[in-house]
Amino acid sequence: MPKVPINSISSSIKNDLLSRLFNKMARIKDTRQMGDFLGDVLFESELVMIVRRLQIAKMLERGAQYSEIKRELEVGDSTIAEVRRNLETSSGGFKRFVKELW
Numbered sequence: 001m002p003k004v005p006i007n008s009i010s011s012s013i014k015n016d017l018l019s020r021l022f023n024k025m026a027r028i029k030d031t032r033q034m035g036d037f038l039g040d041v042l043f044e045s046e047l048v049m050i051v052r053r054l055q056i057a058k059m060l061e062r063g064a065q066y067s068e069i070k071r072e073l074e075v076g077d078s079t080i081a082e083v084r085r086n087l088e089t090s091s092g093g094f095k096r097f098v099k100e101l102w
Helices: 011-027 031-041 044-061 066-073 077-089 093-101
Strands: none
Touching: 044 066, 044 077, 044 093, 066 077, 077 093
């Protein structure tokens, strides 16, 4: 999927649509409906990228070294570093989600 310039959509439109999306997603209680939605809205490669990030995060949280993660998941240092950075410096939502997932 090609990268979209970050300024290609106004921040007010982006914020409004994301707010609507997050509110709607928060109201979905059925896992099948959520799976159908995500399967329809995301490309297969995007779903795989999400799963891969979750795997990396899980391994980082249990103390795995970069070399183990690279070998097991066939990802590069920069991908692992980005996930680590998200775990350490984000608002906490990703880290909380990962801890609650397992």
